Amino acid sequence: MVASQLEARDIVNPKVLEVMRKVPRHRFVDEGLWSQAYLDHPLPIGKGQTISQPYMVALMTQTLGLSGDEKVLEVGTGSGYQAAILAEMAREVYTIERCPELAERARLVLEGLGYENVTIKIGNGTIGWKEHAPYDRIIVTAGAPDVPRSLVEQLKDGGRMVIPIGGTYYQDLVVVEKKGEKTTREAICGCSFVPLVGKHGWKE
Numbered sequence: 001m002v003a004s005q006l007e008a009r010d011i012v013n014p015k016v017l018e019v020m021r022k023v024p025r026h027r028f029v030d031e032g033l034w035s036q037a038y039l040d041h042p043l044p045i046g047k048g049q050t051i052s053q054p055y056m057v058a059l060m061t062q063t064l065g066l067s068g069d070e071k072v073l074e075v076g077t078g079s080g081y082q083a084a085i086l087a088e089m090a091r092e093v094y095t096i097e098r099c100p101e102l103a104e105r106a107r108l109v110l111e112g113l114g115y116e117n118v119t120i121k122i123g124n125g126t127i128g129w130k131e132h133a134p135y136d137r138i139i140v141t142a143g144a145p146d147v148p149r150s151l152v153e154q155l156k157d158g159g160r161m162v163i164p165i166g167g168t169y170y171q172d173l174v175v176v177e178k179k180g181e182k183t184t185r186e187a188i189c190g191c192s193f194v195p196l197v198g199k200h201g202w203k204e
């Protein structure tokens with residue numbers, strides 16, 4: 001997976017490559033899908049949701065530019081796989097999932113693998129998680145119509161957010177950087193995520 005899908009593309013951060021080698025992706029999907037867990041595509045995780053393609057996980061993680069000491073907010077826990085990758089590369093990870101069954105399953109898998117720096121909350125991630133703000137980095141792993149205002153507010157000055165912005169099927173992967181009162185946006189590639197549903201996302 002790492003050689004043919006990540007190194008062969010544009011994943012060059014050695015720590016990202018190391019962590020993608022280390023975290024057992026198959027543990028985050030049903031046993032019936034283990035033989036497909038390292039293939040180059042997303043997989044279903046139940047409730048109409050998906051674990052993202054390995055390349056997209058690596059690209060978003062690389063784009064966050066983590067040094068190891070960050071507090072990160074993830075919106076869209078899903079299987080918990082991206083949270084595990086972040087937990088290996090940052091100090092603390094807060095992650096929000098709107099679907100209680102997925103959140104519970106992710107919690108069990110992450111606990112089983114021994115991650116102690118990941119905290120999961122069930123709720124609407126489009127409003128962020130005020131109690132632990134501000135965050136050095138924010139990653140949204142579902143497609144939003146626009147950048148939720150609350151997430152910009154909860155991003156630290158000098159912080160960075162990676163978020164898919166666009167329609168319900170296709171989006172641009174956008175990097176948002178906050179500098180004082182100003183934010184900049186840069187689209188880095190096209191992508192296709194399930195919709196971000198909630199107050200500052202899509203209607204159910």
Ligand code: SAM
Pocket residue numbers: 049050051052075076077078079080081082083096097098099102123124125126141142193194195196197198199201
């Ligand atoms: N990061 C996940 C992983 O590693 O498996 C993949 C996330 S999946 C592509 C998107 C997830 O976002 C789904 O589990 C979905 O239920 C969740 N989601 C959608 N809208 C949300 C919201 N407003 N707040 C929290 N989670 C949301």
